[in-house]
Amino acid sequence: MSTSVGLPTRHALGLAVIDTNLKRVAFSVLAVLIVIFPFVGSPFLIDLVNQVLLASIAAIALMLLTGFAGQISLGHAGFLATGAFTVGILANEFGSTFWVTLPIAALAGATLGLIFGLPSLRLRSLYLGISTLGLHFVVIYIGNEYQARRGLNTGLAVDPPSIGGLVLTGGRTWYVVFMFATIATVLFSLNLLRTRTGRAWKAVKDREVVAEALGINVVHAKLSAFIVSSIITTLAGALFAYFRNFVSIDAFDLYLGIQYVAMVIIGGMGSILGAILGAAFVVLFPYAIEFGANFLPTRFASQIFALNYSAFGLVMMLFLLFEPQGLVGIWRRVQNYFRLWPFKRLPRGRL
Amino acid sequence: MALQLLVNILVLASIYALLGSGYVLIYRVSRLFNLAHGELMMFGAYLLLTTGSMFHHDPLVAVPLALVLSLALGILVYFGLMRWMTGENALAAMLMTIALGIFLRGIVVLFWSASQQYPGSQLGWGNPPIALPGGARISSASLALIVTAVVVFIALYLFLRLTAYGIRMRAAGQNALLAAQRGIGLHGMFALAWAISTLTGGAVGMLLSLDSGVDNTMAIIGLKAFPAVLVGGLDSLLGVILGALIVAAAEVTIIQYVNPLLSDVVPFFLLLAVLAVRPWGLLGSREQLDRV
Numbered sequence: 001m002s003t004s005v006g007l008p009t010r011h012a013l014g015l016a017v018i019d020t021n022l023k024r025v026a027f028s029v030l031a032v033l034i035v036i037f038p039f040v041g042s043p044f045l046i047d048l049v050n051q052v053l054l055a056s057i058a059a060i061a062l063m064l065l066t067g068f069a070g071q072i073s074l075g076h077a078g079f080l081a082t083g084a085f086t087v088g089i090l091a092n093e094f095g096s097t098f099w100v101t102l103p104i105a106a107l108a109g110a111t112l113g114l115i116f117g118l119p120s121l122r123l124r125s126l127y128l129g130i131s132t133l134g135l136h137f138v139v140i141y142i143g144n145e146y147q148a149r150r151g152l153n154t155g156l157a158v159d160p161p162s163i164g165g166l167v168l169t170g171g172r173t174w175y176v177v178f179m180f181a182t183i184a185t186v187l188f189s190l191n192l193l194r195t196r197t198g199r200a201w202k203a204v205k206d207r208e209v210v211a212e213a214l215g216i217n218v219v220h221a222k223l224s225a226f227i228v229s230s231i232i233t234t235l236a237g238a239l240f241a242y243f244r245n246f247v248s249i250d251a252f253d254l255y256l257g258i259q260y261v262a263m264v265i266i267g268g269m270g271s272i273l274g275a276i277l278g279a280a281f282v283v284l285f286p287y288a289i290e291f292g293a294n295f296l297p298t299r300f301a302s303q304i305f306a307l308n309y310s311a312f313g314l315v316m317m318l319f320l321l322f323e324p325q326g327l328v329g330i331w332r333r334v335q336n337y338f339r340l341w342p343f344k345r346l347p348r349g350r351l
Numbered sequence: 352m353a354l355q356l357l358v359n360i361l362v363l364a365s366i367y368a369l370l371g372s373g374y375v376l377i378y379r380v381s382r383l384f385n386l387a388h389g390e391l392m393m394f395g396a397y398l399l400l401t402t403g404s405m406f407h408h409d410p411l412v413a414v415p416l417a418l419v420l421s422l423a424l425g426i427l428v429y430f431g432l433m434r435w436m437t438g439e440n441a442l443a444a445m446l447m448t449i450a451l452g453i454f455l456r457g458i459v460v461l462f463w464s465a466s467q468q469y470p471g472s473q474l475g476w477g478n479p480p481i482a483l484p485g486g487a488r489i490s491s492a493s494l495a496l497i498v499t500a501v502v503v504f505i506a507l508y509l510f511l512r513l514t515a516y517g518i519r520m521r522a523a524g525q526n527a528l529l530a531a532q533r534g535i536g537l538h539g540m541f542a543l544a545w546a547i548s549t550l551t552g553g554a555v556g557m558l559l560s561l562d563s564g565v566d567n568t569m570a571i572i573g574l575k576a577f578p579a580v581l582v583g584g585l586d587s588l589l590g591v592i593l594g595a596l597i598v599a600a601a602e603v604t605i606i607q608y609v610n611p612l613l614s615d616v617v618p619f620f621l622l623l624a625v626l627a628v629r630p631w632g633l634l635g636s637r638e639q640l641d642r643v
Contacts, residue, residue, distance in 0.1 A: 072442055119623075119626060119627065122626075122627070122630060123626060123630055125441055125442065126384050126441050126442070126445055127626065127630060129384075129442070129445065130384070130577070130581065130622070130626070131622075131623060131626045133619075134578070134619035134620075134622045134623045134626070135619075135623065137615060137616050137619040138616055138619060138620070138623070140616075141612070141613070141615065141616040144612060145612060148612060254574075255453070258449055258453070261446065261449075262450075265446060303460055303461055303464075303465070305460070305465075306456075306457045306458075306459075306460030306461045306465065306567075307457065307461065308457065309453055309454070309456050309457030309460070310453075310454050310455075310456075310457025310458045310461060311457070312453055312454075312457075313450045313451065313452070313453035313454025313455070313456075313457060314450075314454055316446070316449075316450035316453065317432065317447060317450045317451065317454065320436075320443055320446060320447050320450065321432075321435055321447075324443065
């Protein structure tokens with residue numbers, strides 16, 4: 001079996017997601033951990049992992065859009081809000097079940113993705129970011145307006161869904177749901193990136209004009225990136241509504257959208273693993289701050305919320321300044337150190 | 352009634368135009384969206400709070416000192432942070448300003464607490480309302496905002512047209528490489544743009560806080576000024592005035608006659624409309640780089 005340094009020697013090897021023995025061992029260990037965890041983890045730990053998994057799904061969606069297709073979006077919270085509100089409204093007004101709300105949420109996501117994507121045909125880079133910012137405020141306004149009209153100023157309650165008699169409630173049940181959803185999202189994304197669509201995205205990201213000259217339909221590529229990303233995110237939003245049993249538009253402010261951008265940055269652009277690492281980092285960060293605040297003077301410790309804000313801003317700045325490749329960049333450096341040991345870099349004459 | 356509406360529009364337009372001038376200066380010089388501008392504005396108000404408590408009932412010392420401090424803050428932000436982003440890709444630089452904004456929002460609460468505070472009472476200034484002919488009323492701080500806007504725009508025009516530094520700054524904005532080759536210190540020019548932008552932003556924050564106090568939600572006004580800039584054209588100071596008037600007029604009339612909930616979205620509706628039809632804004636120059 002070849003190591004991952006160098007070219008694969010067989011076609012099947014080149015296609016394989018898990019191509020080395022080491023990876024095989026690592027993934028087996030991971031699989032065992034995933035199965036064991038709900039039986040040994042405390043309810044608090046399980047809830048943390050659930051939050052990380054849910055954030056990972058939406059972060060992977062943003063990674064597909066920004067890290068692979070190169071389209072900036074500051075309006076990711078708007079997508080999440082759409083998913084959550086589709087579920088909230090359908091469940092409250094029509095008493096719809098899980099199997100009705102999810103497809104409709106996906107449909108709403110596709111429509112919204114198309115709307116968010118349209119400016120990308122005319123605008124690039126920062127201007128696109130600003131237009132998604134504008135759309136974010138429009139979505140939030142619509143949610144606010146709905147809450148005000150229906151007299152639901154605090155928010156909408158959502159009953160836990162039931163699948164064939166099994167009611168989805170409690171951390172362990174949701175752990176299973178989220179784990180399946182996350183694994184499905186990861187496999188779907190990894191696969192999609194290898195197909196024609198995924199490769200077209202990467203080409204458009206690297207250089208749009210060249211991509212067009214190569215015969216790639218840029219309009220199609222950009223819109224499909226927005227739509228795919230939006231569908232995954234609205235589905236995550238829908239799951240969020242069922243998970244928390246409560247939806248309020250206040251939860252989906254601009255800061256949430258920025259947090260998702262931060263996940264992509266902190267995790268490392270252009271890597272699915274990066275999206276997951278970034279999501280874990282950003283979700284666990286407030287808990288770490290809360291823990292760390294115990295050691296600070298009470299004057300600061302009493303303002304956990306503000307402490308959180310400033311520390312988060314600081315961490316984001318530090319990553320942008322010193323580690324633009326994000327957590328994945330650090331991970332790769334560590335990996336390469338061991339892979340190449342005792343050499344510092346690849347010996348000459350090898351790929 | 353109609354006159355009062357007009358006064359309200361003028362006040363809001365002055366706020367947007369003053370903040371917009373800050374966005375324009377930085378964009379013209381370094382092609383960067385400074386999304387921390389609202390937070391820097393808010394910081395100006397908090398600086399006035401501090402100088403106000405140091406020099407009680409002495410606005411003639413406290414206000415200039417706060418202005419100088421916010422000028423220094425702009426320079427500090429450039430040399431401490433943004434200078435390392437010079438030449439980085441545009442997204443990273445924009446995200447850096449967002450991160451700075453989040454950081455500042457947390458910092459002001461940590462140092463000045465989250466409650467609403469009034470620097471006006473410390474300075475011993477009551478902000479008396481002024482009756483205008485025709486039955487309209489305007490607070491002194493709002494009148495000061497309009498006057499400041501007029502003064503700042505005339506000063507900026509003269510500065511950019513006539514002074515050596517202004518001309519150098521325009522050169523740096525037009526072609527940074529060429530300007531550097533001709534011996535213009537780019538870092539100095541960028542820092543100057545940040546300093547002026549933070550100064551005008553800080554002045555807006557101070558005047559707003561004299562009117563209605565300051566807390567950490569004030570920064571959202573900075574974000575709402577952004578559409579005004581894009582409507583007018585990101586690289587045109589004249590466009591900013593026009594854009595600010597349009598956005599302010601739309602916002603005030605819609606709050607008055609349609610639905611107050613719309614106030615936060617109206618600027619962004621206009622922004623989307625302009626981006627769809629004329630992305631370079633009403634008076635901005637058409638660029639090939641970022642827009643297709």
